[in-house]
Amino acid sequence: MSVTAALVKELREKSGAGMMDCKKALGETDGDMDAAIDWLRTKGLATAAKKSGRVAAEGLVAIAVSGTKGAVVELNAETDFVARNTNFRNLHPHWLTSRLRSPILTH
Numbered sequence: 001m002s003v004t005a006a007l008v009k010e011l012r013e014k015s016g017a018g019m020m021d022c023k024k025a026l027g028e029t030d031g032d033m034d035a036a037i038d039w040l041r042t043k044g045l046a047t048a049a050k051k052s053g054r055v056a057a058e059g060l061v062a063i064a065v066s067g068t069k070g071a072v073v074e075l076n077a078e079t080d081f082v083a084r085n086t087n088f089r090n091l092h093p094h095w096l097t098s099r100l101r102s103p104i105l106t107h
Contacts, residue, residue: 003027015040058083062092064100071099 003026011022011033017040025043029035056076060083063072073095077083 003031007031007033011036011040017044054078060089060092062096064096066100069100071096073099 003023007026008019008022011017011026012019014033015022015037017025021040021043022036025036025039026033029039056078058078058080059074059076061072061074064070073092075088075092075095077088082088
């Protein structure tokens with residue numbers, strides 16, 4: 001069975017996977033939508049298993065105190081390129097503020 005763009009689009013909408021992954025899944029399963037979803041799920045687990053051994057050793061630690069509350073946030077990344085990125089470095093004020101305002105935070 002040939003894989004059509006409509007099938008790829010439908011699988012993308014159902015699974016949220018990338019276009020090329022959907023196309024490959026449909027090709028491997030002869031256009032069977034349910035089997036393609038299972039194929040993507042299996043591939044995703046295999047990909048996650050490969051990444052589980054990686055260490056996210058780059059990053060930053062930020063501390064904030066407000067009154068009697070305090071919060072510590074550690075942000076990690078796999079590479080120093082990400083850890084030095086301005087967008088990454090600007091995340092900690094937002095997370096610290098949300099932690100300090102959180103009703104879950106206790107003494």
